[in-house]
Amino acid sequence: MRLSLLLLLLLLPGLPPALGMEDDASFPHLGESSQPPPRACPPRCSCPRPDTVDCDGLDLRVFPDNITRAAQHLSLQNNQLQELPYNELSRLSGLRTLNLHNNLISSEGLPDEAFESLTQLQHIYVAHNKLSVAPQFLPRSLRVADLAANEVTEIFPLTFGEKPALRSVYLHNNQLSNAGLPPDAFRGSEAVATLSLSSNQLSYVPPSLPPSLERLHLQNNLISKVPRGALSRQTHLRELYLQHNQLTDSGLDATTFSKLHSLEYLDLSHNQLAEVPAGLPRTLAVLHLGRNRIRWVEAARLGGLRGLRYLLLQHNQLGATGLPAGALRPLRGLHTLHLYGNRLDRVPQALPRRLRALVLPHNRVATLGARDLASTPRLAELNLAYNCLASARVHLRAFRRLRALRSLDLAGNQLTQLPSGLPAGLHTLRLQRNQLRALEPEPLAGLHQLQELSLAHNRLRVGDIGPGTWHELQALQVLDLSHNELSFVPPDLPEALEELHLQGNRIGHVGPEAFLSTPRLRALFLRANRLHMTSIAPEAFLGLLHLRVVDTTGNPEPVLVRLPPTAPRRPRAAGP
Numbered sequence: 001m002r003l004s005l006l007l008l009l010l011l012l013p014g015l016p017p018a019l020g021m022e023d024d025a026s027f028p029h030l031g032e033s034s035q036p037p038p039r040a041c042p043p044r045c046s047c048p049r050p051d052t053v054d055c056d057g058l059d060l061r062v063f064p065d066n067i068t069r070a071a072q073h074l075s076l077q078n079n080q081l082q083e084l085p086y087n088e089l090s091r092l093s094g095l096r097t098l099n100l101h102n103n104l105i106s107s108e109g110l111p112d113e114a115f116e117s118l119t120q121l122q123h124i125y126v127a128h129n130k131l132s133v134a135p136q137f138l139p140r141s142l143r144v145a146d147l148a149a150n151e152v153t154e155i156f157p158l159t160f161g162e163k164p165a166l167r168s169v170y171l172h173n174n175q176l177s178n179a180g181l182p183p184d185a186f187r188g189s190e191a192v193a194t195l196s197l198s199s200n201q202l203s204y205v206p207p208s209l210p211p212s213l214e215r216l217h218l219q220n221n222l223i224s225k226v227p228r229g230a231l232s233r234q235t236h237l238r239e240l241y242l243q244h245n246q247l248t249d250s251g252l253d254a255t256t257f258s259k260l261h262s263l264e265y266l267d268l269s270h271n272q273l274a275e276v277p278a279g280l281p282r283t284l285a286v287l288h289l290g291r292n293r294i295r296w297v298e299a300a301r302l303g304g305l306r307g308l309r310y311l312l313l314q315h316n317q318l319g320a321t322g323l324p325a326g327a328l329r330p331l332r333g334l335h336t337l338h339l340y341g342n343r344l345d346r347v348p349q350a351l352p353r354r355l356r357a358l359v360l361p362h363n364r365v366a367t368l369g370a371r372d373l374a375s376t377p378r379l380a381e382l383n384l385a386y387n388c389l390a391s392a393r394v395h396l397r398a399f400r401r402l403r404a405l406r407s408l409d410l411a412g413n414q415l416t417q418l419p420s421g422l423p424a425g426l427h428t429l430r431l432q433r434n435q436l437r438a439l440e441p442e443p444l445a446g447l448h449q450l451q452e453l454s455l456a457h458n459r460l461r462v463g464d465i466g467p468g469t470w471h472e473l474q475a476l477q478v479l480d481l482s483h484n485e486l487s488f489v490p491p492d493l494p495e496a497l498e499e500l501h502l503q504g505n506r507i508g509h510v511g512p513e514a515f516l517s518t519p520r521l522r523a524l525f526l527r528a529n530r531l532h533m534t535s536i537a538p539e540a541f542l543g544l545l546h547l548r549v550v551d552t553t554g555n556p557e558p559v560l561v562r563l564p565p566t567a568p569r570r571p572r573a574a575g576p
Contacts, residue, residue: 083109225251386412
């Protein structure tokens with residue numbers, strides 16, 4: 001019948017040539033719809049594209065049984081699946097991404113042949129499940145495998161072996177010991193760049209790791225040694241994380257790291273090292289040795305690290321002789337030196353000239369001489385907080401050469417007066433928790449760029465703040481005078497001030513002219529003073545058009561706060 005109709009159309013005169021020559025597909029077969037059938041999608045799931053099925057977070061307990069065979073990307077994360085049926089998975093031979101993150105899948109619920117038909121699978125995510133052993137076989141096509149946060153005690157030769165395209169393997173937060181890692185675990189997988197084995201139960205660095213590694217995470221294990229040659233083939237390794245282990249000096253030797261010719265980041269913090277390791281690669285940019293038991297730094301151990309940028313030695317046991325003069329001088333590229341929480345009684349001498357940040361809080365530094373900082377003229381950050389510095393032992397010219405200094409932290413010392421000769425380029429000056437009793441304008445003169453000044457937790461009274469003290473602080477935006485002995489708001493505060501902390505003083509009255517000099521004020525903290533309901537003059541805030549926050553909590557009575565008409569109307573005051 002259909003053939004006859006076509007012949008008739010071709011023979012009819014007067015018809016346009018195209019009519020009758022149209023594609024046969026324009027004639028639906030008997031019983032067929034002219035519209036394509038709707039694409040099947042499992043109930044409650046979404047299928048934004050023909051090759052994508054998204055069933056995230058649906059509380060599913062059973063694997064969906066009507067997933068299209070065309071699916072390439074299937075997400076079933078955040079459900080309650082306990083098993084994967086082989087018959088359903090085997091239908092989905094075109095899968096490239098399978099996301100099973102955060103379910104309840106056990107090894108018993110994962111048949112050995114579960115993935116054998118998924119010959120195109122590239123990404124598999126099975127983290128946060130209940131696996132006790134890894135799958136015995138994963139497809140050769142795999143590129144990324146995430147089995148983190150399970151209970152895995154064992155992997156097999158073909159779990160990750162013979163995968164030429166495999167780039168990333170995540171096995172952190174499992175229960176793997178060295179016995180659970182076969183020596184040929186990565187044989188035939190010569191492209192692995194990232195391997196995470198952190199937070200397991202390894203007692204030594206596994207041998208036969210892929211030579212292609214660029215990032216190796218072994219932190220939070222029980223590692224006490226690195227076997228000789230274990231890291232001899234990883235010449236492409238750039239980042240090595242070994243922190244939070246049990247490494248001692250005897251667990252390393254001069255060859256441990258010597259072959260890592262590309263290593264830039266090495267974290268050995270939170271171990272039991274008493275010395276800086278020998279044989280460190282010249283390529284290192286970051287060396288983290290914090291929270292060990294290092295008592296002495298041998299210059300020869302660091303001499304070749306001329307490209308080192310960050311050296312972290314905080315929370316060790318470095319004492320008066322722990323850093324010999326010039327021990328760090330060869331580190332010509334050093335940017336930051338962290339020595340927090342040691343036993344140093346003075347600033348280390350002959351430091352690298354290009355040093356930009358020196359962090360020395362919580363030591364025992366009691367003296368700052370005229371030339372103690374002379375070797376570091378490029379310092380931008382100096383932190384000497386919580387040491388034993390008294391004003392009489394800080395030389396008048398201690399900071400004279402630090403023309404690039406932007407941040408100076410002297411909090412928690414025993415200073416009774418502001419240091420002299422402060423660098424004119426300072427942006428931040430922290431002097432809280434000292435014993436300051438008076439402020440004079442001379443030490444602050446010339447600090448035209450100072451933006452933040454903290455004087456909290458001292459013994460300052462308004463009468464001991466000399467006239468003109470704030471006059472040259474033209475850029476000051478944050479001033480913290482909290483927890484002193486002020487009885488009223490200090491007069492003539494800097495015009496640029498935006499944030500003023502006066503909490504924890506003895507202020508009992510705020511007069512109408514208290515803030516005339518600070519029209520840009522945005523935040524004012526007056527809590528825990530001696531203010532009563534009518535202690536603040538009605539006109540006190542009239543000129544503060546930018547004021548956003550006024551905190552008067554913790555006073556003896558609720559305080560009435562009247563904001564200027566153009567300021568935002570938000571709750572400002574509260575009772576005790």
